[in-house]
Amino acid sequence: MYREIKLHLPMVSKYLKEKETLVHQGRDKTFRALLAQALEFETDYTTAEIATLVNQIRKEKNLEEYKTKMETDRNKLALKVQQIQDKVIPQIYKKVQLEEFEDLETIELAGPEILVRVVDQVELYKAALKKKKEDAKKI
Numbered sequence: 001m002y003r004e005i006k007l008h009l010p011m012v013s014k015y016l017k018e019k020e021t022l023v024h025q026g027r028d029k030t031f032r033a034l035l036a037q038a039l040e041f042e043t044d045y046t047t048a049e050i051a052t053l054v055n056q057i058r059k060e061k062n063l064e065e066y067k068t069k070m071e072t073d074r075n076k077l078a079l080k081v082q083q084i085q086d087k088v089i090p091q092i093y094k095k096v097q098l099e100e101f102e103d104l105e106t107i108e109l110a111g112p113e114i115l116v117r118v119v120d121q122v123e124l125y126k127a128a129l130k131k132k133k134e135d136a137k138k139i
Helices: 010-039 047-061 063-095 121-138
Strands: 002-007 102-110 113-120
Touching: 010 063, 010 102, 010 113, 063 102, 113 121
Parallel strands: none
Antiparallel strands: 002 113, 102 113
Protein backbone atom coordinates (compact mmCIF):
# COMPACT_ATOMS: atom_id res chain seq x y z
CA MET A 1 0.00 0.00 0.00
CA TYR A 2 2.71 2.44 1.01
CA ARG A 3 6.30 2.70 -0.01
CA GLU A 4 8.94 5.05 1.27
CA ILE A 5 11.66 6.64 -0.81
CA LYS A 6 14.71 8.44 0.55
CA LEU A 7 16.11 11.29 -1.52
CA HIS A 8 19.15 13.46 -1.06
CA LEU A 9 18.30 16.89 -2.48
CA PRO A 10 20.13 19.64 -0.55
CA MET A 11 18.13 22.54 -1.99
CA VAL A 12 14.80 20.85 -1.28
CA SER A 13 16.00 19.98 2.23
CA LYS A 14 16.79 23.65 2.78
CA TYR A 15 13.27 24.63 1.67
CA LEU A 16 11.67 21.99 3.89
CA LYS A 17 13.70 23.13 6.90
CA GLU A 18 12.63 26.73 6.25
CA LYS A 19 9.02 25.57 5.98
CA GLU A 20 9.22 23.77 9.35
CA THR A 21 10.67 26.91 10.94
CA LEU A 22 7.90 29.10 9.53
CA VAL A 23 5.17 26.70 10.66
CA HIS A 24 6.70 26.58 14.14
CA GLN A 25 6.89 30.39 14.27
CA GLY A 26 3.23 30.67 13.35
CA ARG A 27 2.17 28.21 16.02
CA ASP A 28 4.44 29.81 18.59
CA LYS A 29 3.07 33.34 18.00
CA THR A 30 -0.50 32.15 18.29
CA PHE A 31 0.29 30.23 21.49
CA ARG A 32 2.06 33.21 23.03
CA ALA A 33 -0.85 35.53 22.26
CA LEU A 34 -3.36 33.13 23.78
CA LEU A 35 -1.18 32.57 26.82
CA ALA A 36 -0.76 36.31 27.38
CA GLN A 37 -4.52 36.82 27.21
CA ALA A 38 -5.21 33.88 29.52
CA LEU A 39 -2.78 35.14 32.15
CA GLU A 40 -4.62 38.45 32.40
CA PHE A 41 -7.64 36.78 34.00
CA GLU A 42 -8.02 35.51 37.53
CA THR A 43 -9.93 32.28 37.92
CA ASP A 44 -12.30 33.57 40.60
CA TYR A 45 -14.23 35.93 38.29
CA THR A 46 -17.77 35.12 37.24
CA THR A 47 -18.67 34.79 33.57
CA ALA A 48 -20.35 38.21 33.49
CA GLU A 49 -17.33 39.85 35.13
CA ILE A 50 -15.01 38.19 32.62
CA ALA A 51 -17.17 39.42 29.73
CA THR A 52 -17.03 42.95 31.14
CA LEU A 53 -13.27 42.72 31.58
CA VAL A 54 -12.82 41.44 28.04
CA ASN A 55 -14.76 44.40 26.68
CA GLN A 56 -12.71 46.82 28.76
CA ILE A 57 -9.43 45.21 27.65
CA ARG A 58 -10.53 45.35 24.01
CA LYS A 59 -11.20 49.06 24.33
CA GLU A 60 -8.02 49.83 26.25
CA LYS A 61 -5.53 47.62 24.45
CA ASN A 62 -7.01 47.58 20.96
CA LEU A 63 -7.20 43.80 20.85
CA GLU A 64 -9.08 43.94 17.57
CA GLU A 65 -6.10 45.66 15.96
CA TYR A 66 -3.79 43.16 17.64
CA LYS A 67 -5.92 40.28 16.42
CA THR A 68 -5.90 41.68 12.88
CA LYS A 69 -2.11 42.06 13.01
CA MET A 70 -1.73 38.48 14.28
CA GLU A 71 -3.98 37.18 11.49
CA THR A 72 -2.00 39.16 8.91
CA ASP A 73 1.28 37.76 10.24
CA ARG A 74 -0.15 34.25 10.20
CA ASN A 75 -1.36 34.69 6.63
CA LYS A 76 2.06 35.95 5.54
CA LEU A 77 3.69 32.89 7.07
CA ALA A 78 1.13 30.62 5.41
CA LEU A 79 1.83 32.25 2.05
CA LYS A 80 5.57 31.68 2.48
CA VAL A 81 4.91 28.03 3.39
CA GLN A 82 2.73 27.62 0.30
CA GLN A 83 5.44 29.18 -1.90
CA ILE A 84 7.96 26.72 -0.49
CA GLN A 85 5.60 23.81 -1.19
CA ASP A 86 5.14 25.09 -4.73
CA LYS A 87 8.91 24.92 -5.21
CA VAL A 88 9.43 21.55 -3.51
CA ILE A 89 6.65 19.38 -4.92
CA PRO A 90 7.61 19.68 -8.63
CA GLN A 91 11.22 18.81 -7.76
CA ILE A 92 10.07 15.75 -5.83
CA TYR A 93 7.83 14.64 -8.72
CA LYS A 94 10.84 14.84 -11.06
CA LYS A 95 12.90 12.53 -8.85
CA VAL A 96 10.23 10.01 -7.81
CA GLN A 97 8.88 7.60 -10.38
CA LEU A 98 5.19 7.09 -9.65
CA GLU A 99 3.09 4.23 -10.99
CA GLU A 100 -0.28 4.90 -12.62
CA PHE A 101 -2.39 5.00 -9.44
CA GLU A 102 0.24 6.17 -6.99
CA ASP A 103 0.35 9.55 -5.32
CA LEU A 104 2.57 11.38 -2.84
CA GLU A 105 1.23 11.18 0.69
CA THR A 106 3.88 12.92 2.76
CA ILE A 107 7.20 14.64 2.25
CA GLU A 108 9.25 14.86 5.43
CA LEU A 109 12.71 15.97 6.34
CA ALA A 110 14.64 13.14 8.02
CA GLY A 111 18.03 14.55 8.88
CA PRO A 112 19.89 15.38 5.68
CA GLU A 113 17.58 13.19 3.61
CA ILE A 114 14.02 13.67 2.44
CA LEU A 115 11.58 10.88 3.18
CA VAL A 116 8.79 10.62 0.61
CA ARG A 117 5.85 8.35 1.35
CA VAL A 118 3.99 7.14 -1.73
CA VAL A 119 0.53 5.62 -1.52
CA ASP A 120 -1.10 3.28 -4.02
CA GLN A 121 -4.73 4.39 -4.36
CA VAL A 122 -5.88 1.07 -5.86
CA GLU A 123 -4.51 -0.88 -2.89
CA LEU A 124 -6.19 1.55 -0.46
CA TYR A 125 -9.48 1.09 -2.30
CA LYS A 126 -9.15 -2.71 -2.20
CA ALA A 127 -8.40 -2.66 1.53
CA ALA A 128 -11.38 -0.40 2.24
CA LEU A 129 -13.66 -2.59 0.14
CA LYS A 130 -12.44 -5.74 1.91
CA LYS A 131 -13.06 -4.13 5.32
CA LYS A 132 -16.52 -3.04 4.22
CA LYS A 133 -17.38 -6.60 3.15
CA GLU A 134 -16.10 -7.99 6.45
CA ASP A 135 -18.16 -5.45 8.40
CA ALA A 136 -21.24 -6.40 6.37
CA LYS A 137 -20.72 -10.10 7.23
CA LYS A 138 -20.68 -9.27 10.95
CA ILE A 139 -24.17 -7.82 10.80
